[in-house]
Amino acid sequence: MSHKDIKTRIKAFIGKHFQYELKPDEDIFSLGFVNSLFAMQLVTFVESEFDITVEDEDLELDNFRTVNAIDSLVQKKLSG
């Protein structure tokens, strides 16, 4: 799976929720958008969409802060 593909899918998911076009380096959490429910939905989406398990130690805000960060996490998980 290419970076572009992963990012497109993450952006599509977030865009669907907020009707907002997010830049790859834009901080999702500083936009004031996020509550616990969305945070959980985001984690669940990443797990099911890319068939990976986000372990407790991966559950850091920095891994989910931007589209690029989520992409890196997914890449790491897929290659590991």
Next chain:
Amino acid sequence: MSVAKEQILKAKKEKQSIKCVVWDLDHTLWNGVLLEDEQVVLNDEAVKLVKEMDRRGILNSISSKNNQDAALAKLEELGLAEYFLYPEINWNPKSMSVANISRSLNIGLDTFAFVDDSEFERGEVAHELPQVLCLDAAEMSQMWASPNFQPPFITPESALRRKMYMSDVQRKAAEKDFQGHNEEFLAKLNMTFQIGYATEDDLQRAEELTVRTNQLNTTGYTYSYAELDALRQDHEGHLLLVANLDDKYGTYGTIGLSLVEKGEQHWTIKLLLMSCRVMSRGVGTIMMSYIMQQAKAAGATLRAEFVPNGRNRMMFVTYKFGGFKQVDKEGDLVVLEHDLVEIQALPEYVNIHLPTNER
């Protein structure tokens, strides 16, 4: 299903505390078949049971293979429509209807009972949804005394539970129609979130919340009325907080609870829970932020305990994304700590009232 599995399921069902009863209509709630006879006669016992369940805080709904308009009109005419939440009146398999109701109410299928006179329908639901308690309409008298239908707590809020869910139906409809992002919608709800020190009047509801809440519960620790009463008065050592939420559609009642142990060095959040009815309201972090501010003002660091139960991962995510770091783990128990340097701002779409009552 194997015999052993069946036995486990049966034992589990005996202890099951029912939160919603799904009723069939023809030959169950009323005698006769509506499509054949417009003058159906109510089954008196069923009606009394519906009202009694309502009083106990158990919700009622309907799964009926019928013409929806005709059935709803009949229920209106009989003065019963208001008792039923998210009625499913259609020609789909009843297992599908029961599952839809569970999704709409956001409560687990293992707290559902299904009452129907038809062996075929009970069999279909039991096969597709083995966790649902299925009852023959001929045996509904059992419901009066069965422990399954005796909630451990009947508080003034119990009788209001249906109305609270009703206002939720309106909210959901409004939300569905709303164009724009979630936060704008939340702002329109005109929510007021009130945090207070638990008083004696709050204790029964507080105890109930510790038992009923699974998903939005950080540790699942339960406390008896007496224990909570002692903790509430231990001003030096503990902080027992309750949260209420209201919006323009009505009140959600007391929907949050937190117990904080105040040590010299650390304060520890032993328990933080929110009713799942407020899951999409973005208010869970308000209580957390308030406790952080209090700990910071007292010069303590803040710790939080977390015990996974298979359904409460959202609370772990809330802590982690709120800036807590894991510092210890013993068996299932995870201990997290927050340095309190940066505390998440409180959301702007909620009016927040902080504790003012005397302690």
